[in-house]
Amino acid sequence: MLYIKCPYCGLRAQKEFSYGGDATVKRPNINEEVPSEDWDNFVYMRKSPRGKHIELWQHIAGCRQWIKVQRDTATHEIFQTAKVTEEIR
C-alpha cells in the first residue's frame, strides 16, 4: 500500500486517496473553438509511461483536495507531491 504525502495533511495511507489519472493533461478552454483532433486527444489519448509519471490523486477520505503526485509507475516510488496549483519539475 502506497504512502502518499498530502501537501495539506502529511503522510497518509493509500486507502484514503482515489486515483485521478494523468495530471499533465490540460482541458481545452471553455467557450473556445477546439479542433476535433485536440478534443479527441484530451478525452481519449493518454500515455502509459513506464517510469516517472505525474498524476492526480484526490484525498477523498481526508481534506478532499486534488493533489499532484510524481510516481514511478514501475516501482511505485513517489518522488514528489504538490498542490495542483504548484508545478512538479
Next chain:
Amino acid sequence: MSQPFRLNKEGLINRNKKISFTFNGKKLFGYEGDTIASALIANGIHLVGRSFKYHRPRGFFGAGVEEPNAKLQVEFNGHSEPNVNATEMELVEGLSATSQNCWPSVNFDVGAINNFLKMFFPAGFYYKTFMWPKSFWYKIYEPFIRKAAGLGVASIEKDKERYEHKFEYCDLLVTGSGPSGLASAYAAAKNGAKVIIAEDKPRFGGTLLTDDVSIDNLSGKDWAEKIITELKSMPNVTVKNRSQVFGYYDHNMLVMFERVSDHLEKKSKFTPRQRLWYIRAKETILSTGSIERPIVFGNNDTPGIFLSAAAKEYMKVYGVLVGKKPLIFTNNDSAYETALEFKKNNVEPIILDTREEHSSELIDEAKSKGIEIRFSHGVIVANGYKKVKSAKIGKLNKDKNSFEKIETVDCDCICVSGFWTPSVHLASQSGNKLKYEEKIDAFIPDKKKQHETSVGAANGSFTLEESLKHGFENGSNLSAKITETKTEISIPNVNEKKYGAHDKFWCMPLPKNENPKRFVDFQNDVSVSDIEIALREGYRSIEHVKRYTTLGMATDQGRTSNLNGLQLVSNIENKIVPEVGHTTFRPPFTPITIGTIVGREVGMEYMPTRKTPMHEWHEKNNAVFVDAGAWKRPRYYKLGSETLFEASKREAKNVRENVGICDVTTLGKIDIKGPDAAEFLNRVYTNAWMKLPVGKARYGLMLREDGIVMDDGTTTRISENHYHMTTTTAQAANVLSHLEYYLQIVWPELNVNVVSTTEQWAGAAIAGPKSRDMLSKLYPDLDVSNEALPFMGYKEAEFFGVPSRIFRISFSGELAYEINVKSDHGIFMWEKMMEVGKDFGNQPYGTEALSTLRIEMGHVAGPELDGRTIPSDVSLNGLVSKKKDFIGKNSLGREAFNVESRQKIVGLIPIDRKSSIPEGSHIVQDQNAKLPNPKLGHVSSSCWSVENNNPFSLAIMKDGKNMIGKKFFAVSPLKNKTIEVEVISSHYVDPEGKRVRS
C-alpha cells in the same frame, strides 16, 4: 502413558502440565510447550500423511515453518482447520488432529496405487492427459482431479471467532528474534527508536535456543532471555511472539500475522483469535535466518528422514528423540552438532560425510567423543515403506558420480544436511534483486530496494560473531539516523565452534539398474526425473520449469526444494545457478487464514449501513428494505400477506389516485455557494443556468467529457449565490468529486465552494393529485396555490415550528413536492405527514412503487443512464443547450452519436398485455433465428403500469425513433422467456406532462 522417545530432562517444555489430544482417533498426550509434531514424535508416531500426487507415506521433515509434509486437519476450540503445519501448531487440551489426503486411512491409502503407477504420472501429466476429448473435461476429468487432489477440507461452518486488524507505525521493524535480530532491536531501542520485534515461534532466540554457544559467558538461550526481558521493559519497544511477518509491500508496508490465542485453553470473549498487523516501518531489519536444505537421495521422503537441525531442535527444545539409531548424512559441519547432541543423550549416531577425510574443530570433537564418521560416504536409498528401517549407503568415488563400495546399515532415522539457504523471501518481496553467493551456494539480498536491511544468516553470515556484529551495527546506525541519538554498545564476547568448509554436493548418484524416486519437492511430489523430463521436453526458463513440474509451488513455497531444483536445472543445462536465476517470491511467506485477511469486515460490519432518520418508523411499519449502495431504503411496506408485486401496485396506484409519501433522504445533496456559482452550474450542466431566478428549481443533466450522461437531478437557487443541488443516490459521491475536480484543477478562477449535505437534510416526497391539499394542511399559513408555488417553485417555511424547505419537483410525474428538514427533525416531519395525510388517503410508498411511477412516465434513471447513453438516446436532447459550452459538449458532435439509426429510448408493451418483460431481455426481430441472433436493443426497466393495468417496459433500441408501432420479441435466456412486444412511446402516461403542472 509412557512416551518412548521423550528424553528425561532436556527441553524447554513444561513437564508439569500434561496435555491430552488425539491423532487419527488415538488418545495421546504431550506437554505444554509441545507442537503437535514434537508430541507425536515423542509418542513414536512418524507416519502422519500421504503425499499429494503419489500418496506415498510421509512423516515430519522439519521442526518449523520449513515443514513440507506434516499438514494436518486439526480440530480445536470448536474449529476445524485444514493444512495446519504440525511442526508449528502448539498443542492445546482436547485438540484432535487427523491426516489429510488419504482414504480410508493414513495406514492404508487406496490412492497409493498412484505410487505404483508413477510411470504414468510424469511431469506435466495433467497438461498432457486431460486435453482430449474435450467433452470429458466437465463430467470425468474435473471431478476426478478435484477428488484426488487437494489437501485438507475447509469447514462449512460459520467461523465464530473474532479476527482483528491493527495499523502500526515504527522506526524499526525487526523480523526474527535470532541473534542478529535481538542485537538489532537492542541497539535501536537503546537509541530511543520505536521498535517492533516479531518472532514467528512461541519462544524468542532462534538458533540461540539450539546452538551450543555462549555470549558474555551466558548460554545462548540465557542471553536471548536477558535481552528479550530488557526489550520488554522498554516503553519504546513492542515485542511479539507467534507473529509472522509474511509480506513486504510498497513503501515499506509490512504485514504481520499474529496467532493471538490459538494456544490458549481459555480466553476472554473479546480476545481475537488472530490479528493482522499492517506495519509502516521507517527501516526494516530482516533477520529471518536460514533454512537447512537436504541432500537428494533415493526414497528420501520416507518417514523418519529429517533435516539435521530439526532433529537437534526436537532434542533441545522439546526433549524428543527423532530416533534411537540415527544416520547423520551431511556435506558440512553443522550436522556434527546434531550428532554430538545425540551422543550427549546416549544415542550412538553414524555420520556419513560426503567430504573426503579432513579435520575441523567439530570433526575432531566428534572423533574424540567416539562417534563413528564415514567420509566420502552418503545415503543412496532409504529402505522401509512407512518408516525408515535401514539405508543403502555408498562410498563415493573421487568424482562423486559412482560408488566404490555399497552396503546396507540399519537405522531408524536419517538426519540430512545439505548446507544452509538464507531466507530471502521478504527481501525479494521488497523488490530486492537477489545475487548468488558462490561461497554458500545460495542467493542473498543485493542492493537495497526499499528500506530493507538483511542481517545475519538471512544475509549469508553463518557465524554467531558476525550475526551479532551486523545486528548491533545496523540496528544502531539505522535508528541513529531517525532518532539522532547514538548510544555506544560494546559487542559481547562470543564463544562458538568454528565450521570448516562445506562440500558443494547436493544430489546422490544412483547405482546402475536402480531407480528409486529422488524427491526434490516433497509437498508437490516433484522428483529429479520430473525435472529431467521437463528439460528434455524443451522447458528452459526456470519459471516455466516451475509451472510445468509444480516445483516449489506448494504451500511451503519450496523452502527446502528451490535451491536443489536450481542446482539440478543448472547441472543438466550446463549453466551456473545464477544464469538459471530464481523464481519469484510472493507473499504470504506462510499460509494465513482467510479470517485474518477479512478481519472484522464480515456480516453487518462488511460495510457501513446508512439509515435515514425515518428508518425506525419504516421498520415498525413493516417496510421491506432494499440496499441502495450503503443505504437501506424501504422497498415496499407490507400489508398483511401482500407480495412485493401486490404491495408496490397498491402503493403506486394510491399515488396516482390520492397521495403518497416517500423517504427521499438518500438522494445526494450538494450545497453550492459563491459569486460564480451560476457560471459554474452553467458549465457543469448541459442546459442554461444563468437566468434561473432565486426561489426556482431546474432539472439538470450532467455529462462526462466524452458526452455520456453522468447524472441528473434538480438544482434550486436558494439565494443569489447559494444553490442546492440534488444527485441520484448512487452517483452522489462521484458527482461531488467531479465538481471538486473542475473547481480545484480546471477552473480554479471560479469562486465557488461545494460541500455534501446529504446527511444534513431529511427528505420526504409528497406525490399525487391530493398532494396540494395535504400540503396546505401541513403549512396552514402558507399560500401553496399553483400561482404562489408553481411547478419548479421553491419556498422556505416553518413546518410546525421547524424550519423547512419546500421544492415543487416531481419524479413520479404527479403533482408533487419534496420537503427537507434538518435530519434531527426527519422523524417528526414524517410522523406529522402520516398524521395529517390520513384525511387524504395518504400511504407511504417504497422504491418499487417509485420505480413503477417513473417508468410509466418515461422518466429515466440508473438503468437508462448506464454509462453508455448520450442525452438524445434517452430523449433528453431538449436539455442540451446549443448556445453555450459545457462539460462534454464537444463530444456530442462525434459522428457515431449523430447517425440516423442511433439507439433511442422506447416503451414496450407485451402483445398479450399480461406477460411481464424481464429486465435485461434482448430485443430481436426473429425469435427462431440462428445464433448469434442480432440484438436490436435491451430492456432497461420494467414495471406493471398501474395506470393502464398491464406490463410496461423501457428499452434502449437501435434506431428507436423509427421503431414505434413495430413488433419484436423480447428474449431472456436467463429467465427462459420469450415475449412478443410492441414498441410504443417511452412516455406511457401523461405524455404532455400536465399533471406536474396542475
